[in-house]
Amino acid sequence: MLNKNFVCIHGHFYQPPRENPITGLIDPEESASPYHNWNERICAECYKANTQSKIVKANGSMAQIVNNYENISFDFGPTLLAWLAKNEPQTYEAIIHADRVSRQEHSGHGNAIAQAYHHAILPLSSSQDKLTEIIWGIKDFEYRFSRKPEGFWLPETAVDQETLIFLSDSGVQFTILAPHQAKCFRKKASTAWTELKSNDIDPTKAYEVKLSRGRSIAVFFFNSVLAHDVAFNGLLNDGATYANRIIESFGSRSARVKIAHLATDGESYGHHHKFGDMALAGAIMHLKRMPGVKLANYGEFLQEHPPQDEVQIHENTSWSCAHGVERWKNGCGCKTGGEPDWNQAWRSPLRQALNLLRDYLALEFDHQGQRFFLDPWAARNDYVSILLDPSQENLKRFIRRWSIRPASDDLGSDMINFLEIERAALAMFTSCGWFFNDVSGIETKYILRYGVRAMSLAQKFFNVDVRDQFLHFLGQAKSNIPDAGDARLIFEKLLNDEWKNSVQDIRMESLPQENRALRYQN
Numbered sequence: 001m002l003n004k005n006f007v008c009i010h011g012h013f014y015q016p017p018r019e020n021p022i023t024g025l026i027d028p029e030e031s032a033s034p035y036h037n038w039n040e041r042i043c044a045e046c047y048k049a050n051t052q053s054k055i056v057k058a059n060g061s062m063a064q065i066v067n068n069y070e071n072i073s074f075d076f077g078p079t080l081l082a083w084l085a086k087n088e089p090q091t092y093e094a095i096i097h098a099d100r101v102s103r104q105e106h107s108g109h110g111n112a113i114a115q116a117y118h119h120a121i122l123p124l125s126s127s128q129d130k131l132t133e134i135i136w137g138i139k140d141f142e143y144r145f146s147r148k149p150e151g152f153w154l155p156e157t158a159v160d161q162e163t164l165i166f167l168s169d170s171g172v173q174f175t176i177l178a179p180h181q182a183k184c185f186r187k188k189a190s191t192a193w194t195e196l197k198s199n200d201i202d203p204t205k206a207y208e209v210k211l212s213r214g215r216s217i218a219v220f221f222f223n224s225v226l227a228h229d230v231a232f233n234g235l236l237n238d239g240a241t242y243a244n245r246i247i248e249s250f251g252s253r254s255a256r257v258k259i260a261h262l263a264t265d266g267e268s269y270g271h272h273h274k275f276g277d278m279a280l281a282g283a284i285m286h287l288k289r290m291p292g293v294k295l296a297n298y299g300e301f302l303q304e305h306p307p308q309d310e311v312q313i314h315e316n317t318s319w320s321c322a323h324g325v326e327r328w329k330n331g332c333g334c335k336t337g338g339e340p341d342w343n344q345a346w347r348s349p350l351r352q353a354l355n356l357l358r359d360y361l362a363l364e365f366d367h368q369g370q371r372f373f374l375d376p377w378a379a380r381n382d383y384v385s386i387l388l389d390p391s392q393e394n395l396k397r398f399i400r401r402w403s404i405r406p407a408s409d410d411l412g413s414d415m416i417n418f419l420e421i422e423r424a425a426l427a428m429f430t431s432c433g434w435f436f437n438d439v440s441g442i443e444t445k446y447i448l449r450y451g452v453r454a455m456s457l458a459q460k461f462f463n464v465d466v467r468d469q470f471l472h473f474l475g476q477a478k479s480n481i482p483d484a485g486d487a488r489l490i491f492e493k494l495l496n497d498e499w500k501n502s503v504q505d506i507r508m509e510s511l512p513q514e515n516r517a518l519r520y521q522n
Helices: 036-045 078-085 089-105 129-144 161-169 225-233 239-248 278-287 298-304 349-371 377-381 384-388 390-400 409-427 442-458 468-474 489-497 514-520
Strands: 007-012 053-056 062-066 073-076 114-115 175-177 182-187 206-210 214-220 259-265 293-295 308-311
Touching: 007 214, 007 239, 036 078, 036 089, 036 114, 036 514, 053 182, 053 278, 062 278, 073 078, 078 089, 078 182, 089 225, 129 214, 129 377, 129 384, 129 409, 161 182, 161 214, 161 259, 175 298, 225 239, 239 308, 239 377, 259 308, 259 390, 278 442, 293 390, 293 489, 349 409, 349 442, 349 468, 349 489, 377 390, 377 409, 384 409, 390 409, 409 442, 409 489, 468 489
Parallel strands: 007 073, 007 259, 007 293, 073 114, 175 214, 206 308
Antiparallel strands: 053 062, 182 308, 206 214
């Protein structure tokens, strides 16, 4: 008798940090009407909808209401989870509860996996930023899900060797990539590598990537045909059809246990496709009734069926750019929306500007941070503990742990302000800033707003000598819309209209209540 094959549907749920970094609140987003902002709208259509999705009978009557997160693999952006915890606590708790339920049903393996904190394109990040993004993502996950993550979602599945090494060193067991990111494979017992053409990798098993100094990590390559049809070809029009297509992807039966799996933006299930959450719920219901099929998650499959093949990856590749990771640094032609004659030449100078500011601030943090911190970079990696729990007690513990001399109000405030500079510098690289069609889009304004925050705070401690060069690069990032000008004009408008009279350090009373705990008090 053949063993049951596994089925795993993964949803990647993410929104950029939309909060004004001064107020901690999201400003009105008119394009999200009738909702106040896009987080609220997408939550209603997708995040909340999937916690209480309806399964409808053939006659149109409701059969039951289910929490889809209990039956799919998923990752949530840490900044999105923070927003949900504050603004949609019932949805947030339903997501956390779903992971607990899944652990009971899948031999202790939860459906949730971790994600890089700010959704930056990690191959384009500095080594130190890669490490911080991974550490913050893991610590955020542990805080919310009360366990260590087995898997880790790489933003846009963008990958390189260094990122995989950092994941392995952090205890992460697996990640998920697109099939075209596989370069070659071999059986573990073999010395000969088989070169792969795009999408030729067999997605029905796990693979091992060997890393330096005896390290390794498992990789699952999702079924890109299924994923594309979910996202773009109407596969969510009917749950039964969706389920049958997944089963068909197994191909011929064999003695080897297979896993049929796909990964898409989780927003497909209700936001991009109306009632997509119901199609997902219907597909899950059909899959559970099928003989020879086990609905599972990656961790459970990996424990029972560890990799028998090794794989090498194409470095600096992603799932949403045919040119590697060029979409986030060059006008490669990949875009979403916009007019036919628009270009994305603005991406390169925008990347140059922010890289320049990041590197300069990092040098100053490393140099001047020695006046405050026992170890500035270790303190930065630990700073997520304050973001998760900004209570006075935790803040005092943090200051005592990392201060180079006996704590005082001024020392504590300076330490936190330096770390806030770095937090803003990390948030400047949220991937959405480069993803869409024009530099004047709200997503690019978000990352420029964090640039304003980083520069404004930094100027309270030292002269930002790269300011003129930074603005020069921004001036080269031309909008396709004449009235919008360029990124420099957008940056200066943000500075003058929204920030000039409101940029304060963390000691100022103008900060929102939820941020006031960040003021150190002895």
